[in-house]
Amino acid sequence: MKKRLIAVLLCAAFLAALSWGSPYGADRGETYDLYFREADLSAAPGGDALRAEELHLEAEETQSALSVAERLMDALLAGPEDPTLVRVIPEDTTLLSLELDGGRAKVDLSSRYRNLSGVSLALADYSITLTLTQLPEVSAVSITVHGQQLSYRDRQIFAARDVLFSSNEDVVGPLPATLYLLDESGRLVPQEMTLDLYEGDTQVGAVVKALLNSTEDQELRSALPEGFQVTSVRQEENTCYVDLPTAALPGMSEDADLGLALRALAESLLSLRSVAEVRYLVDGEYAAVYGGVSVMEPYTASN
Template sequence: MRRKAFLFTFLVLSLLLAACVHGGGTEGENSYTIYYPAAELRDVPGEDAIVARTVQLPDADTLTQEELAQRLLERLLADTPDAGVRAPMPGGTTLLSLSVLGNWARVDFSRQYARLAGIDLTLADYCVTLTLTQLDGVNAVSITSGGRELPYRETQTLTAADPLLSMREDALRPITVSLYFLDPTSGALRAEKRALALYEGQTRVNALLEALAQGPESDALAALLPEEFTVLSARVEEGTCYLNLPSDADLGISPRQTVESLVLSLCSLDTVERVQIVVDGEIAAQLNGVNVGEPLTP
């Protein structure tokens, strides 16, 4: 699906923090990086808790994204390459399933993984996350054990930026949202679940709107927002998202469905219960023939 440009007058360029930790391809076209906990923290330059080892996958070009991700995790689960690193997971841990959908990798390990706690769980989580997010297009990872989430994690969705952002007091955690796109076959709106990584200075609403404008990951769905769609501002107050659009806003070939897509998607945020569309900063009765004078709910 072709990505569409999105004009936000209030957005600044997001810093791609995840690029700071990616290691794939640094020593050759088919070189990849496996991340391990350091065997002894004091022996690691700079006292990094997680260290990298490069591996060669000569047949990487013939593998699908999921096959490549599985191969990397198999290396992570195998014997450690040297004495400078240790196994991130308990002995006997196996990979039960792995899927890559859009930018989100979902990993399910055997029940041994659930034995991890505290710093050991954190290190294991990020060894998996850093290893997988070096793959093109993968920027979020969720990890379960025996099909179940580990309830004592701070977040169930991990990104490569987290180890960097965790040191910042104003860091924002990744969020899971439902973006609504057109199903051309049925003519109805259909949700696409997406994990969004937030960067410094970026709000949840801005991140969601940007992702919605970029279009769906699935080729079976179609974007409703036109290429030149512009948002002047957006804010959330007491459960209401105020979406400020210009008076000449283009809502595409189906304005009603475009507005419905915006409302459903924004209300997937836990802080948004309703959406009030304003036009050039003022409440208007209609926009592109759609009634927007009152707050809209799903």
């Protein structure tokens, strides 16, 4: 009987030791950092643009590295509680999937994330990177939107050691543009705007990002339907090439006016002095139609 009691105690001690040595499933839970942007960037140069807010997870939330990573992403997308911090990921961005693969966290987000560019995109990318690389199983992070890479990034895989930003003082300068938006009656109307052009942005890219931003809470709204995507946009001499993915078509509503959307995008790009014509590509190639709309001929200011 005594030997049996000793064996039971040794077994219990062994199991307790296993639980103590594991970072997941411990009775006391774990505390992690969520990285958000300083609300006041005037005193936050370099990497100090991001600051951590603590999040405590209970034991039942830390059963595996994947469950922790998913919980951290949910909290990051929800935004900070500290009023001195602000979100860097657009509101209403949702996590479509998260996979841990050989030391890399593969994060796939909804189309709202595509609205970011320049310094804002870098801050969002690294807020996710710093948050997820706390886990010993994660050494790098890749971030996609509906399974597609953002082609205008200078890198696609991020590590915590790469973080080095500056503040919003990296705005290169103002960009005057005319965006063609929908009024309350559904007509396209020109709206003169001044866009912030950040280091690493192009003028045509800044116009596309501005149109992709939702303006539904204002009198004027974007003509681009929900789910509309642009794979890439580039300018060669006075021609702007806009690449559209066929993979985005199923995600748009059946009543979406795609012809009106393409015209609004083209006319907004043509408002730039350096752009004389806009050509649409489909999956990187010239095509006759996109979603039933003819895209064979270029759009010009005289159209």
